[in-house]
Amino acid sequence: MPLYAAITYTADVDWTAPEQADEMAEYGAFSAGAAAVLRGGAALYPTSTATTIRLSEKGGDVVTSDGPYVETKEVLTGFFLLECADLDEAISRAAEIPAAWNGAVEVRPVIPMG
Numbered sequence: 001m002p003l004y005a006a007i008t009y010t011a012d013v014d015w016t017a018p019e020q021a022d023e024m025a026e027y028g029a030f031s032a033g034a035a036a037v038l039r040g041g042a043a044l045y046p047t048s049t050a051t052t053i054r055l056s057e058k059g060g061d062v063v064t065s066d067g068p069y070v071e072t073k074e075v076l077t078g079f080f081l082l083e084c085a086d087l088d089e090a091i092s093r094a095a096e097i098p099a100a101w102n103g104a105v106e107v108r109p110v111i112p113m114g
Contacts, residue, residue: 004090010103041080
């Protein structure tokens, strides 16, 4: 069956903070309910922990900057890897992810590597 990335975009929060415990429990409930199709995933630390890199050309010097590439209201906060029969099933499952209620979930097919 094909794999789909369900990429979450929400407010930029620290998911390890105690005030996020209730919402993290909702994500745990989603994970438990989607166990049959769930193949992986992770929450990301806030964008303040990010490092953006650029190269002027292939093999060029690496230039780094702190933080995300751009500032936005909603940021990439995590992903789930879903193995579903088709896009319709992946969308149905992604609609159960808490990020869909207060942010957005992007569903994208995964290209197998190797």
